[in-house]
Amino acid sequence: MSHQGDDEGTAQFHIFFLSIFFSHLCLFVFSLPIDFGFLALLSLCLNLSPPTWKKIAVEGCLHGEMDKVYDTIRHIEKVENIKIDLLICCGDFQAVRNENDLESLSCPPKYRSMNSFWKYYSGQEVAPVPTIFIGGNHEASNYLWELYYGGWAAPNIYFLGFSGVIKFGNIRIGHFERPPYNESDLRSVYHIREYDVMKLKHIKEPIDIFISHDWPVGIYEYGNLKRLVQRKPHFQEEIRKRTLGSLPAAELLNQLKPHYWFSGHLHCNFAAVIQHRDNGSITKFLALDKCLPGRKFLQIVDVNSDPGPYEIQYDEEWLAITRKFNSIFPSSQKTVHLRPEQLDKQDYREWVRNKLITRGARPFDFVQTVSPFDPSRPLTRSSTSGNNRILHIQFYRMITYSNMRQLNSSIFFSFCCKN
Template identity: 70%
Template sequence: MKIAVEGCMHGDLDNVYRTLQHYEKLHSTKIDLLLCCGDFQAVRNEKDLESLNVPRKYRDMKTFWKYYSGEEVAPFPTIFIGGNHEASNYLWELYYGGWAAPNIYFLGFAGVVKFGNIRIGGLSGIYNRHNYCRGHYERPPYNESTIRSIYHVREYDVHKLMQVEEPIDIFLSHDWPVGITDCGDWKKLVRDKPFFEKEVQERNLGSKPAAQLLEKLKPPYWFSAHLHCKFAALVQHEEDGSVTNFLALDKCQPGRKFLQECTS
């Protein structure tokens, strides 16, 4: 099975799908599944734009609406998690996961699905310690505060994933697990992104709950996005000697490293 992984989609489905179809022709291969690590921006209509936490000048319909309306059909089965730039009113309707459009599945705020013989888990949103222990109290229409807090990870959702007993093959998070930079070339990372250096040195870059899930679930593969750069790491789990291959990917823009192929 060939799986493509994408970083931040930012609603640019047309370009991502075209890029993958070009890759298929170039390499005479077939992609079986696309995974997206958040900021998917499943915007159906102008009303959804009001729930998208981006500056008003950047509120753009992009191309998801064509797949929602049926004008286009996703050429590959697509599974995505939420990030911090989403049509939160729509994703809240799919809190437990569900079909956001034909052939496009939202994994929910926290969920696990099986695709073929692959078990895929995911945690939507980003970590914010002030809201972590709170419930999901936000309801549309969102105000200036709740349009941000709606996508903050909650302890309740992490706790559900911590109960998973069967092995997870691939895990998706928008945030990076905190401490993951210790397991990769962090010096190159801060050369490319010098404003990360303070957080790396203080071990504040990333999500503590994601790190807890990484330690508990120990998936062979973990993919993230959010920080708009490519970063690889290899995590050795001392308890059982297993290894997690971690990869963060960039956003969908020309010249950016936003796609990766893996084979199962």
């Protein structure tokens, strides 16, 4: 999406209808014939096509309730006579395929449940609308680590990875978050690695939608703070200390200035509008609740887009950034202090563009890597955790890393295979 805010879409819309008005003026005032073919050609040449609005459903914290969310979407489509084009889930997705994934779920054991994702993973059910999701602080971490760079978690359900940008048609969607990667992290606060944040800060092209599980710190100052504190009194102390929310998210908000920013995590509905001082652009922020009866967990947002094939695609700029940062990929779990001079100086943009022309921008196909849960059998621990090595080999062959570092962890190595 070549986004420059609502003003551009409004201007195109007005110009298009001015051309229609002019045609009627010719007919009724000057009695001149109208060549509608010429007008259509003129409209195309001047890029005066009316804006295309895509209906995007945004959901807060899913907590594994896929059936309920999809049923809600079907109900909205039927009642309002609309078609939802895309579903965005803002974390706590809980992509649990089987019993082994359930053990890795970051929550107290009494709250662990298979829920319904396994049905979509197995193919028993198919998502009725293209779905993208990010990680939160209640996730089946072993599966998401298999898809570090993003990929199909199930047919028509795409995990965005730990950070990055994809395209849905011409709509650019960015995100960042990271779930835990070993047992010592299961009860810890989720942190964003410096590596992922630095990559995101190298994005130069406009972002239409950005997603994070936690809120950007300070976002509450741009909405109805009084009402927020009334609904969530325990937020007040964290707000006073400026610890409510994520500082890296706030930094990315100020630098990237997306048109929309969606979050979950705090289990409440909250809206804010941020006008950026340096260029006057606006970011519309929306946080939504978790999927429970009577909660505001789902909202439909109309997003302006240029016409295009509406499918999930790799983003050219992000692939170039990913390749550039490969030379400093951290091989330890400790926070890494990165320096710009460590980066590969080569510009990979043209190379990536040619690669995408050759193979196309669609992500690699979904691959089922473990046996899904079987409800006819009692819950038992699976003997294997699964390994999406195939997907990571494919991804890296596409961007052809020739200088991969030797990594100790086998799961990291599966992410980073050479040709």
